[in-house]
């Protein structure tokens with residue numbers, strides 16, 4: 001398993017440095033969109049308007065959104081690309097079994113994405129003048145966030161295996177996510193206060209904002225719920241992915257018939 | 258439920274079960290449901306022994322690729338079972354350690370990686386320890402004459418080389434069974450010859466090879482046995498030699514160097530031959546052939562030839578009716 005992880009890291013890294021333009025242009029687009037949003041918000045609100053604390057929360061929300069989108073789409077998009085290029089069936093020939101291979105891949109691409117996220121965050125802080133804190137405890141809600149994120153990624157991967165063309169679903173999904181992640185629902189009152197624990201990733205993003213933007217310390221009770229949320233979504237994703245694999249083999253559609 | 262229809266192989270009786278690499282029983286596949294329902298493969302039984310090459314032939318859409326993918330665990334059979342070294346790839350993922358496959362099409366590799374990187378990666382993916390995979394990869398590259406290209410991204414290689422790399426990758430985990438779906442498709446003559454030579458070598462190492470092809474000369478040259486599938490059903494399966502013999506006529510063509518005397522012509526006509534100048538045609542028993550040859554003495558012989566069907570004729574005959 002360690003060998004597999006290493007091999008996936010190496011493959012991801014080689015493909016990245018051999019063709020870095022794709023990733024770099026991705027970062028540039030992310031930055032441009034953010035800058036556009038930021039500038040137009042300031043323009044509309046007038047010069048006297050200050051984001052204040054909110055700014056930090058929004059920057060973080062946006063950066064998390066870009067991470068989560070890439071995590072979420074990761075498996076589905078790669079499945080689709082590999083089905084088209086013809087390597088997918090070779091991957092399914094692994095005695096490790098597809099779920100383990102894709103998990104190793106998820107870890108490998110995560111490593112790369114976290115590096116990219118740091119770059120994006122630093123650049124965003126430069127553009128917007130936001131000052132975020134990075135206490136070590138943030139790794140905990142980050143972990144629960146990623147668990148749920150990869151749960152959704154496996155769900156999307158399952159959709160890609162069964163339905164093949166998932167670009168549209170992914171697109172719609174991205175904007176749902178933007179809404180969910182950028183809105184600070186942890187400040188909500190009423191039923192949403194409790195419902196947010198059922199939605200994927202929301203408890204974790206709330207905690208991250210507490211830690212990084214509001215200067216609060218980690219609330220262990222909330223974190224337990226966030227971790228539970230992550231574990232449940234992850235398990236769900238794996239389960240549905242296995243089902244999708246069986247279905248694709250049944251239909252003979254692994255390679256995209 | 259349908260009863261098993263596979264013949265009990267004579268082979269299995271006098272060889273231990275351990276010497277069977279591949280065994281499929283009543284393998285069937287139905288795609289779709291209702292109106293879309295389509296029986297792509299019907300009760301296919303195949304057995305392969307170490308070192309054996311089986312050519313799997315059939316017209317387009319006959320069910321060859323579907324069968325190969327069922328053997329590789331990529332398509333789930335509707336009925337029947339697969340055993341590779343006694344293990345079922347649909348139930349035990351471990352069984353995949355025995356299987357190497359180059360599937361239809363030319364993209365079994367990561368095009369952005371070099372041959373060496375592909376070998377390293379797929380070695381680990383097939384559960385070979387990293388160091389060992391690397392060492393074996395280097396050996397395979399050397400053996401396949403790819404050393405010079407080991408650091409060129411696969412997408413920059415010629416089609417023939419890509420196919421060689423794909424075969425090397427399929428061998429990285431030292432599998433007992435190699436599945437090749439149209440391995441010479443789209444290759445030029447030279448590359449085709451190269452792949453054929455490799456297939457022969459690989460079989461000599463004791464691996465069992467199942468290959469599909471539409472190039473019947475390739476099958477005739479490589480295969481110990483052929484199985485012909487038509488509309489999902491196997492319609493012939495026997496050794497290449499006996500299949501060709503069965504379809505070969507018992508007509509002989511003889512050519513002599515020089516005129517036959519009227520006496521000789523009379524004798525050979527009595528024996529049942531027809532004479533046209535220096536050419537004779539004879540369709541009698543092999544024993545009487547010697548009497549015929551005797552009657553021709555002392556005129557020098559140029560050639561004696563028995564009609565021999567080639568696989569193409571056999572194939573067309575079988576597939577037509």
Ligand SMILES: Nc1ncnc2c1ncn2[C@@H]1O[C@H](COP(=O)(O)OP(=O)(O)OP(=O)(O)O)[C@@H](O)[C@H]1O
Nearest residue numbers: 251252253257288297316317318319320321322323
């Ligand atoms: N996933 C699928 N869903 C539905 N039908 C399928 C599927 N895969 C194959 N078929 C059908 O099953 C039949 C057998 O296909 P298969 O690919 O096994 O043929 P083949 O013998 O490999 O043909 P070729 O020589 O053209 O490669 C064809 O009629 C094909 O249309």
Ligand SMILES: [Mg+2]
Nearest residue numbers: 321322323361
């Ligand atoms: Mg085919």
